[in-house]
Amino acid sequence: MLTGNSFFARVSGNASAGYGVSAAATLVLVSGCQFFQGAVDTLPYILLLPVIAFSAWYVSVGSAILDIVLALIVKEYWFIHSADSFGVPNTSQSIYLVAFLLASGVLIVMGEVRRRQQQQLRKEHAELEDRVKERTAELDGANKNLRELSARLLQLQDDERRRIARELHDSVGQLLAALNMNLSTARSDIERLARTATVLADSETLVQEMSQEVRTISHLLHPPLLDEAGLPSAVRWYVDGFAQRSKIKVDLDLPDDFARQSRECETAIFRVVQECLTNIHRHSGSSTARIRFDCFDGHVLVTIEDKGKGIPTQKQREMSAAGSPGVGIPGMRERLRQLGGDLEIVSKSTGTIVKARLPVEIRPGDAGAPPVLDASSRATA
Numbered sequence: 001m002l003t004g005n006s007f008f009a010r011v012s013g014n015a016s017a018g019y020g021v022s023a024a025a026t027l028v029l030v031s032g033c034q035f036f037q038g039a040v041d042t043l044p045y046i047l048l049l050p051v052i053a054f055s056a057w058y059v060s061v062g063s064a065i066l067d068i069v070l071a072l073i074v075k076e077y078w079f080i081h082s083a084d085s086f087g088v089p090n091t092s093q094s095i096y097l098v099a100f101l102l103a104s105g106v107l108i109v110m111g112e113v114r115r116r117q118q119q120q121l122r123k124e125h126a127e128l129e130d131r132v133k134e135r136t137a138e139l140d141g142a143n144k145n146l147r148e149l150s151a152r153l154l155q156l157q158d159d160e161r162r163r164i165a166r167e168l169h170d171s172v173g174q175l176l177a178a179l180n181m182n183l184s185t186a187r188s189d190i191e192r193l194a195r196t197a198t199v200l201a202d203s204e205t206l207v208q209e210m211s212q213e214v215r216t217i218s219h220l221l222h223p224p225l226l227d228e229a230g231l232p233s234a235v236r237w238y239v240d241g242f243a244q245r246s247k248i249k250v251d252l253d254l255p256d257d258f259a260r261q262s263r264e265c266e267t268a269i270f271r272v273v274q275e276c277l278t279n280i281h282r283h284s285g286s287s288t289a290r291i292r293f294d295c296f297d298g299h300v301l302v303t304i305e306d307k308g309k310g311i312p313t314q315k316q317r318e319m320s321a322a323g324s325p326g327v328g329i330p331g332m333r334e335r336l337r338q339l340g341g342d343l344e345i346v347s348k349s350t351g352t353i354v355k356a357r358l359p360v361e362i363r364p365g366d367a368g369a370p371p372v373l374d375a376s377s378r379a380t381a
Contacts, residue, residue: 053107060115068104151338154331158267165224168214176211183207223270231266232258235273239291246281253292261300262361268335269302272343272356275332276304284308284352295360299341302356311347319345332356 055063187200226234232254243250260266273291280289286308294301311319319329333343341358 052104053111055111065108068101147338150334154335154338155264162227169224172214173211176207176214180204180207180211226266226270227263230260231269232256234266234270235291238270238274239277242277242281246277248277248281248286249288250277251288251290253290255293255295258293258295264339265300265358265361268332268339268341268358269300269356271335272302272332272354273304275328276354279328280304280306280308284310286351298360300358300360304354304356305351307351310349310352311345316345316347 052068055066183200183204187204223234223237225237235254236252239250239252242248261269277289280286284306286306288307290303290305292303292305294303319333329343329345336343336356336358339358339361341356344355344357346353346355
Protein backbone atom coordinates (compact mmCIF):
# COMPACT_ATOMS: atom_id res chain seq x y z
CA MET A 1 0.00 0.00 0.00
CA LEU A 2 1.16 3.54 -0.73
CA THR A 3 1.65 5.92 2.17
CA GLY A 4 0.31 9.48 2.03
CA ASN A 5 3.68 11.00 1.14
CA SER A 6 4.39 8.47 -1.62
CA PHE A 7 0.88 8.99 -3.08
CA PHE A 8 1.34 12.78 -3.26
CA ALA A 9 4.82 12.26 -4.73
CA ARG A 10 3.39 10.01 -7.45
CA VAL A 11 0.68 12.52 -8.30
CA SER A 12 3.13 15.45 -8.32
CA GLY A 13 5.49 13.64 -10.67
CA ASN A 14 2.78 12.57 -13.17
CA ALA A 15 0.72 15.39 -14.68
CA SER A 16 -1.83 13.04 -16.29
CA ALA A 17 -2.43 11.20 -13.04
CA GLY A 18 -2.79 14.52 -11.18
CA TYR A 19 -5.37 15.84 -13.60
CA GLY A 20 -7.29 12.58 -13.48
CA VAL A 21 -7.35 12.30 -9.69
CA SER A 22 -8.40 15.92 -9.14
CA ALA A 23 -11.12 15.79 -11.82
CA ALA A 24 -12.47 12.50 -10.46
CA ALA A 25 -12.54 13.89 -6.93
CA THR A 26 -14.42 16.95 -8.15
CA LEU A 27 -17.05 14.89 -9.93
CA VAL A 28 -17.48 12.54 -6.97
CA LEU A 29 -17.93 15.40 -4.49
CA VAL A 30 -20.34 17.37 -6.65
CA SER A 31 -22.29 14.23 -7.54
CA GLY A 32 -22.52 13.21 -3.91
CA CYS A 33 -23.93 16.55 -2.92
CA GLN A 34 -27.09 15.97 -5.03
CA PHE A 35 -28.45 13.91 -2.13
CA PHE A 36 -28.38 17.10 -0.02
CA GLN A 37 -29.94 19.26 -2.74
CA GLY A 38 -31.54 22.31 -1.23
CA ALA A 39 -30.33 21.55 2.30
CA VAL A 40 -27.23 23.76 2.44
CA ASP A 41 -26.32 25.97 -0.52
CA THR A 42 -22.69 26.36 0.63
CA LEU A 43 -22.05 22.62 1.06
CA PRO A 44 -20.68 22.02 -2.49
CA TYR A 45 -18.34 24.99 -2.20
CA ILE A 46 -17.02 23.87 1.19
CA LEU A 47 -16.42 20.31 -0.02
CA LEU A 48 -14.73 21.50 -3.23
CA LEU A 49 -12.14 23.70 -1.50
CA PRO A 50 -9.94 20.72 -0.38
CA VAL A 51 -10.00 19.41 -3.97
CA ILE A 52 -8.96 22.83 -5.30
CA ALA A 53 -6.19 22.98 -2.66
CA PHE A 54 -4.95 19.52 -3.67
CA SER A 55 -4.81 20.46 -7.35
CA ALA A 56 -3.10 23.79 -6.68
CA TRP A 57 -0.50 22.31 -4.33
CA TYR A 58 0.31 18.96 -5.90
CA VAL A 59 -0.73 19.11 -9.58
CA SER A 60 -0.74 22.50 -11.33
CA VAL A 61 -2.56 25.81 -11.69
CA GLY A 62 -4.26 24.51 -14.84
CA SER A 63 -5.61 21.50 -12.95
CA ALA A 64 -7.04 23.74 -10.21
CA ILE A 65 -8.72 26.04 -12.74
CA LEU A 66 -10.12 23.02 -14.59
CA ASP A 67 -11.55 21.69 -11.31
CA ILE A 68 -13.24 25.06 -10.63
CA VAL A 69 -14.81 25.21 -14.08
CA LEU A 70 -15.89 21.56 -13.94
CA ALA A 71 -17.37 22.00 -10.47
CA LEU A 72 -19.38 25.08 -11.46
CA ILE A 73 -20.75 23.39 -14.59
CA VAL A 74 -21.78 20.22 -12.76
CA LYS A 75 -23.16 22.16 -9.81
CA GLU A 76 -25.28 24.37 -12.05
CA TYR A 77 -26.66 21.34 -13.82
CA TRP A 78 -27.41 19.20 -10.79
CA PHE A 79 -28.18 21.63 -7.99
CA ILE A 80 -30.57 23.98 -9.80
CA HIS A 81 -33.79 22.84 -11.32
CA SER A 82 -33.53 22.22 -15.00
CA ALA A 83 -35.73 25.23 -15.69
CA ASP A 84 -33.13 27.46 -14.00
CA SER A 85 -30.06 25.67 -15.22
CA PHE A 86 -27.32 28.04 -16.38
CA GLY A 87 -29.56 30.95 -15.43
CA VAL A 88 -28.53 34.14 -13.60
CA PRO A 89 -27.79 33.27 -9.94
CA ASN A 90 -29.59 35.13 -7.18
CA THR A 91 -27.86 37.34 -4.60
CA SER A 92 -27.00 34.61 -2.08
CA GLN A 93 -25.72 32.29 -4.81
CA SER A 94 -23.62 35.13 -6.22
CA ILE A 95 -22.10 35.80 -2.79
CA TYR A 96 -21.31 32.09 -2.33
CA LEU A 97 -19.85 31.91 -5.82
CA VAL A 98 -17.64 34.98 -5.35
CA ALA A 99 -16.45 33.73 -1.97
CA PHE A 100 -15.69 30.33 -3.49
CA LEU A 101 -13.75 31.91 -6.37
CA LEU A 102 -11.78 34.17 -4.01
CA ALA A 103 -10.91 31.27 -1.73
CA SER A 104 -9.93 29.16 -4.73
CA GLY A 105 -7.74 31.99 -6.05
CA VAL A 106 -5.95 32.26 -2.70
CA LEU A 107 -5.36 28.49 -2.68
CA ILE A 108 -4.05 28.59 -6.25
CA VAL A 109 -1.61 31.42 -5.41
CA MET A 110 -0.39 29.60 -2.31
CA GLY A 111 0.01 26.37 -4.27
CA GLU A 112 1.97 28.09 -7.03
CA VAL A 113 4.30 29.75 -4.49
CA ARG A 114 4.85 26.43 -2.75
CA ARG A 115 5.51 24.63 -6.05
CA ARG A 116 8.11 27.20 -7.08
CA GLN A 117 9.79 26.89 -3.69
CA GLN A 118 9.87 23.11 -4.10
CA GLN A 119 11.40 23.46 -7.56
CA GLN A 120 14.05 25.81 -6.19
CA LEU A 121 14.80 23.38 -3.34
CA ARG A 122 15.11 20.48 -5.77
CA LYS A 123 17.44 22.51 -7.98
CA GLU A 124 19.64 23.47 -5.00
CA HIS A 125 19.62 19.88 -3.79
CA ALA A 126 20.77 18.65 -7.21
CA GLU A 127 23.55 21.27 -7.27
CA LEU A 128 24.63 20.23 -3.78
CA GLU A 129 24.77 16.59 -4.81
CA ASP A 130 26.89 17.52 -7.84
CA ARG A 131 29.31 19.43 -5.61
CA VAL A 132 29.49 16.51 -3.19
CA LYS A 133 30.27 14.14 -6.09
CA GLU A 134 33.00 16.49 -7.30
CA ARG A 135 34.54 16.73 -3.82
CA THR A 136 34.32 12.96 -3.43
CA ALA A 137 36.08 12.43 -6.75
CA GLU A 138 38.81 14.89 -5.73
CA LEU A 139 39.23 13.13 -2.39
CA ASP A 140 39.45 9.73 -4.08
CA GLY A 141 42.11 11.09 -6.42
CA ALA A 142 44.09 12.51 -3.50
CA ASN A 143 43.88 9.21 -1.61
CA LYS A 144 45.03 7.32 -4.70
CA ASN A 145 48.01 9.65 -5.11
CA LEU A 146 48.86 9.23 -1.43
CA ARG A 147 48.77 5.44 -1.70
CA GLU A 148 50.96 5.51 -4.80
CA LEU A 149 53.43 7.81 -3.02
CA SER A 150 53.50 5.52 0.02
CA ALA A 151 54.18 2.48 -2.16
CA ARG A 152 56.94 4.35 -3.98
CA LEU A 153 58.55 5.39 -0.68
CA LEU A 154 58.55 1.80 0.58
CA GLN A 155 60.11 0.60 -2.65
CA LEU A 156 62.79 3.31 -2.50
CA GLN A 157 63.48 2.38 1.14
CA ASP A 158 64.07 -1.28 0.20
CA ASP A 159 66.29 -0.29 -2.76
CA GLU A 160 68.34 2.03 -0.55
CA ARG A 161 68.78 -0.65 2.10
CA ARG A 162 69.93 -3.12 -0.56
CA ARG A 163 72.43 -0.58 -1.93
CA ILE A 164 73.83 0.30 1.52
CA ALA A 165 74.16 -3.39 2.42
CA ARG A 166 76.04 -4.08 -0.80
CA GLU A 167 78.34 -1.06 -0.30
CA LEU A 168 79.14 -2.05 3.29
CA HIS A 169 79.93 -5.60 2.27
CA ASP A 170 81.99 -4.72 -0.83
CA SER A 171 83.97 -1.72 0.40
CA VAL A 172 84.13 -1.29 4.17
CA GLY A 173 84.15 -5.04 4.82
CA GLN A 174 87.14 -5.58 2.48
CA LEU A 175 89.08 -2.68 4.00
CA LEU A 176 88.52 -3.98 7.51
CA ALA A 177 89.68 -7.44 6.46
CA ALA A 178 92.93 -5.99 5.02
CA LEU A 179 93.50 -3.91 8.16
CA ASN A 180 92.99 -7.00 10.30
CA MET A 181 95.67 -8.87 8.33
CA ASN A 182 98.12 -5.97 8.71
CA LEU A 183 97.55 -5.81 12.44
CA SER A 184 98.04 -9.55 12.74
CA THR A 185 101.37 -9.28 10.90
CA ALA A 186 102.54 -6.38 13.07
CA ARG A 187 101.52 -8.27 16.20
CA SER A 188 103.65 -11.27 15.26
CA ASP A 189 106.71 -9.02 14.63
CA ILE A 190 106.63 -7.17 17.95
CA GLU A 191 105.88 -9.92 20.41
CA ARG A 192 108.98 -8.84 22.35
CA LEU A 193 107.32 -5.58 23.16
CA ALA A 194 104.73 -6.75 25.68
CA ARG A 195 102.85 -3.50 26.07
CA THR A 196 102.68 -2.79 22.37
CA ALA A 197 101.67 -6.37 21.71
CA THR A 198 98.86 -6.06 24.22
CA VAL A 199 97.58 -2.85 22.63
CA LEU A 200 97.79 -4.38 19.18
CA ALA A 201 95.97 -7.47 20.38
CA ASP A 202 93.21 -5.32 21.81
CA SER A 203 93.06 -3.34 18.56
CA GLU A 204 92.88 -6.55 16.57
CA THR A 205 89.99 -7.74 18.74
CA LEU A 206 88.20 -4.43 18.29
CA VAL A 207 88.64 -4.58 14.53
CA GLN A 208 87.28 -8.13 14.47
CA GLU A 209 84.26 -7.05 16.51
CA MET A 210 83.77 -4.03 14.26
CA SER A 211 83.96 -6.21 11.16
CA GLN A 212 81.40 -8.59 12.67
CA GLU A 213 79.13 -5.67 13.55
CA VAL A 214 79.35 -4.28 10.01
CA ARG A 215 78.45 -7.68 8.58
CA THR A 216 75.56 -7.93 11.02
CA ILE A 217 74.25 -4.46 10.10
CA SER A 218 74.62 -5.26 6.41
CA HIS A 219 72.65 -8.49 6.81
CA LEU A 220 69.98 -6.79 8.90
CA LEU A 221 69.50 -4.02 6.37
CA HIS A 222 68.98 -6.52 3.57
CA PRO A 223 70.20 -10.12 4.07
CA PRO A 224 71.86 -11.49 0.91
CA LEU A 225 70.15 -14.84 1.52
CA LEU A 226 66.80 -13.18 0.75
CA ASP A 227 67.82 -12.56 -2.86
CA GLU A 228 70.10 -15.56 -3.34
CA ALA A 229 68.45 -18.46 -1.49
CA GLY A 230 64.94 -17.19 -0.87
CA LEU A 231 62.68 -16.39 2.06
CA PRO A 232 62.97 -19.70 4.02
CA SER A 233 66.77 -19.51 4.29
CA ALA A 234 66.70 -15.81 5.19
CA VAL A 235 64.03 -16.31 7.87
CA ARG A 236 65.86 -19.29 9.43
CA TRP A 237 69.12 -17.33 9.46
CA TYR A 238 67.51 -14.32 11.06
CA VAL A 239 65.55 -16.34 13.65
CA ASP A 240 68.70 -18.25 14.71
CA GLY A 241 70.67 -15.05 15.12
CA PHE A 242 67.81 -13.35 16.97
CA ALA A 243 67.45 -16.26 19.40
CA GLN A 244 71.17 -16.21 20.18
CA ARG A 245 71.33 -12.47 20.75
CA SER A 246 68.03 -11.99 22.65
CA LYS A 247 67.92 -15.32 24.56
CA ILE A 248 64.28 -15.67 23.42
CA LYS A 249 63.29 -19.16 22.35
CA VAL A 250 61.71 -18.96 18.89
CA ASP A 251 59.69 -21.87 17.51
CA LEU A 252 59.75 -21.64 13.69
CA ASP A 253 57.23 -23.71 11.72
CA LEU A 254 58.23 -23.26 8.06
CA PRO A 255 57.49 -25.94 5.39
CA ASP A 256 60.61 -27.32 3.65
CA ASP A 257 58.91 -27.12 0.24
CA PHE A 258 57.94 -23.45 0.59
CA ALA A 259 58.30 -22.08 -2.98
CA ARG A 260 60.02 -18.85 -4.02
CA GLN A 261 57.69 -15.84 -4.10
CA SER A 262 58.10 -12.54 -5.90
CA ARG A 263 60.85 -10.29 -4.58
CA GLU A 264 58.34 -7.77 -3.18
CA CYS A 265 56.33 -10.52 -1.44
CA GLU A 266 59.41 -12.14 0.15
CA THR A 267 60.74 -8.76 1.28
CA ALA A 268 57.38 -7.84 2.83
CA ILE A 269 57.12 -11.15 4.74
CA PHE A 270 60.72 -10.89 5.98
CA ARG A 271 60.17 -7.32 7.20
CA VAL A 272 57.01 -8.41 9.05
CA VAL A 273 58.92 -11.20 10.83
CA GLN A 274 61.80 -8.83 11.57
CA GLU A 275 59.55 -6.08 12.97
CA CYS A 276 57.48 -8.49 15.09
CA LEU A 277 60.53 -10.18 16.66
CA THR A 278 62.07 -6.78 17.38
CA ASN A 279 58.84 -5.64 19.11
CA ILE A 280 58.71 -8.90 21.12
CA HIS A 281 62.28 -8.33 22.34
CA ARG A 282 61.78 -4.63 23.15
CA HIS A 283 58.27 -4.46 24.55
CA SER A 284 56.54 -7.78 25.28
CA GLY A 285 58.73 -9.26 28.02
CA SER A 286 58.01 -12.71 26.60
CA SER A 287 60.64 -15.47 26.84
CA THR A 288 59.21 -17.40 23.91
CA ALA A 289 57.89 -16.67 20.43
CA ARG A 290 56.29 -18.79 17.71
CA ILE A 291 56.31 -18.21 13.94
CA ARG A 292 54.17 -20.30 11.60
CA PHE A 293 53.88 -20.25 7.81
CA ASP A 294 50.73 -21.62 6.13
CA CYS A 295 49.66 -21.61 2.48
CA PHE A 296 46.00 -22.12 1.54
CA ASP A 297 43.32 -20.69 -0.74
CA GLY A 298 45.97 -18.96 -2.85
CA HIS A 299 47.40 -16.99 0.10
CA VAL A 300 50.45 -17.12 2.37
CA LEU A 301 49.58 -16.71 6.07
CA VAL A 302 52.34 -15.83 8.56
CA THR A 303 51.41 -16.01 12.25
CA ILE A 304 53.74 -14.54 14.93
CA GLU A 305 52.74 -15.17 18.54
CA ASP A 306 54.25 -14.34 21.94
CA LYS A 307 53.29 -14.84 25.59
CA GLY A 308 54.10 -11.34 26.77
CA LYS A 309 52.14 -8.57 28.44
CA GLY A 310 50.31 -7.45 25.29
CA ILE A 311 49.92 -4.05 23.63
CA PRO A 312 48.22 -1.22 25.61
CA THR A 313 44.74 -0.31 24.40
CA GLN A 314 45.71 3.27 23.55
CA LYS A 315 48.65 2.04 21.49
CA GLN A 316 46.37 -0.36 19.59
CA ARG A 317 44.00 2.50 18.70
CA GLU A 318 46.95 4.58 17.45
CA MET A 319 48.22 1.70 15.31
CA SER A 320 44.80 1.02 13.74
CA ALA A 321 43.93 4.71 13.14
CA ALA A 322 43.62 5.73 9.47
CA GLY A 323 46.42 8.00 8.23
CA SER A 324 49.04 6.70 10.75
CA PRO A 325 52.61 7.30 9.46
CA GLY A 326 54.31 4.35 7.76
CA VAL A 327 56.65 3.41 10.63
CA GLY A 328 56.72 0.09 12.49
CA ILE A 329 53.40 -1.74 12.49
CA PRO A 330 51.59 0.92 10.38
CA GLY A 331 54.40 0.58 7.86
CA MET A 332 53.95 -3.21 7.77
CA ARG A 333 50.20 -2.81 7.26
CA GLU A 334 50.74 -0.37 4.38
CA ARG A 335 53.39 -2.59 2.77
CA LEU A 336 51.04 -5.61 2.85
CA ARG A 337 48.07 -3.58 1.59
CA GLN A 338 50.06 -2.45 -1.47
CA LEU A 339 50.58 -6.13 -2.35
CA GLY A 340 46.90 -7.07 -1.87
CA GLY A 341 47.34 -8.45 1.66
CA ASP A 342 46.32 -7.43 5.16
CA LEU A 343 47.60 -7.39 8.74
CA GLU A 344 45.58 -8.48 11.78
CA ILE A 345 46.70 -7.91 15.39
CA VAL A 346 45.01 -9.49 18.41
CA SER A 347 46.57 -8.46 21.72
CA LYS A 348 45.56 -9.34 25.27
CA SER A 349 47.24 -9.29 28.67
CA THR A 350 48.37 -12.89 28.04
CA GLY A 351 50.12 -12.23 24.73
CA THR A 352 49.88 -10.91 21.19
CA ILE A 353 49.11 -12.63 17.87
CA VAL A 354 50.03 -10.98 14.57
CA LYS A 355 48.70 -12.46 11.32
CA ALA A 356 50.02 -11.28 7.94
CA ARG A 357 48.19 -12.51 4.83
CA LEU A 358 49.45 -12.10 1.25
CA PRO A 359 48.32 -13.58 -2.08
CA VAL A 360 50.66 -16.25 -3.49
CA GLU A 361 52.98 -14.89 -6.20
CA ILE A 362 55.21 -17.73 -7.52
CA ARG A 363 58.32 -16.48 -9.29
CA PRO A 364 58.22 -17.24 -13.04
CA GLY A 365 60.27 -20.36 -13.79
CA ASP A 366 60.31 -21.67 -10.20
CA ALA A 367 59.19 -25.25 -9.98
CA GLY A 368 56.67 -26.33 -7.42
CA ALA A 369 54.21 -24.32 -5.42
CA PRO A 370 53.46 -23.80 -1.73
CA PRO A 371 51.52 -26.69 -0.22
CA VAL A 372 47.81 -25.99 -0.10
CA LEU A 373 46.14 -27.07 3.14
CA ASP A 374 42.52 -28.14 3.14
CA ALA A 375 40.14 -27.31 5.96
CA SER A 376 40.71 -30.65 7.79
CA SER A 377 44.48 -30.25 7.66
CA ARG A 378 44.32 -26.73 9.09
CA ALA A 379 41.98 -27.87 11.84
CA THR A 380 44.36 -30.73 12.76
CA ALA A 381 47.34 -28.35 12.76
